Amino acid sequence: MRPPFHRDGLICVRYCEAFACLLAVHKMTIHVPTPLTFEAKLKEEHKARRQRFADAVKRARLRENNGQDVDAIPEWKGAEIHFDSHMRAYQLHLANQMVRPEVLYLKKRAVDLDVPYHDLVGRSALKKVVETRRLLMWELREVFGLSFLEIGRAFGWRDSSTAMSAVKTVEARMRR
Known part of the structure; x- marks a missing residue:
């Protein structure tokens, strides 16, 4: 309901007062069941x-x-479980038993030197990995007395000249 408006200010004020009274009465009469x-x-x-x-x-x-x-969540639903993880662990165990001793030595040394084994035998050219790879090639030559061909084979089928170069580089650094 809109108050009437007139150009004369006096009429407007009277009607506004009346409208305010009507509005107040209307609010009081609203019935909420x-x-x-x-x-x-x-x-x-x-x-x-x-x-x-x-x-x-x-x-x-x-x-x-x-x-x-x-209502509690079962323990087996709390963490993701792979039901074939025991088979994977067993296959890894069998694979490690068939691995040559020099490869096991490489894996242990990779953990000691904080370089991933896959980077050592892979194609990584990072300085830290390359220096570690050279050092481990020299260690395999000294500890196991392997030929350069066998050393290259242990490092992901690298060429024997690569193993020879790595061993010479480490020996040259040790002489200094």
């Missing part, structure tokens, strides 16, 4: 009954599951 006491009591009883039944069902489930909480 409240539930009857009987209806409210029925709703509360129904809510309490539903809660009792839900609690009884939960207690019965707890008894069936030996006291374990039904």
Whole structure:
């Protein structure tokens, strides 16, 4: 409801006051239906009954599951489990048993020197990896007495001249 407007200020003020009074009366007469006491009591009883039944069902489930909480996440769902991981571990174990001793030595030294084994036998050209690869080629020559061909084979089928060059480089550095 919009107040009437007139050019004469006096009429406008009178109508605004009247409009404000009408608006106040209208707000007071807005009726919000409240539930009857009987209806409210029925709703509360129904809510309490539903809660009792839900609690009884939960207690019965707890008894069936030996006291374990039904809503709790099972332990096997807490972490991702690969059901064939035992087979992978066994295959790795078998592969490590068939590996030549010089390769096992390389793997242990790679862990000691903090260089990934795959980088040592791979194509990585990072300075740290190359220097470690040269050092380990020299160690294989000294510890196991392998030929340059066998050393190259242990490092991912590298050429024997690569192994020879690595051993000469390390020996030259040791002389200095």
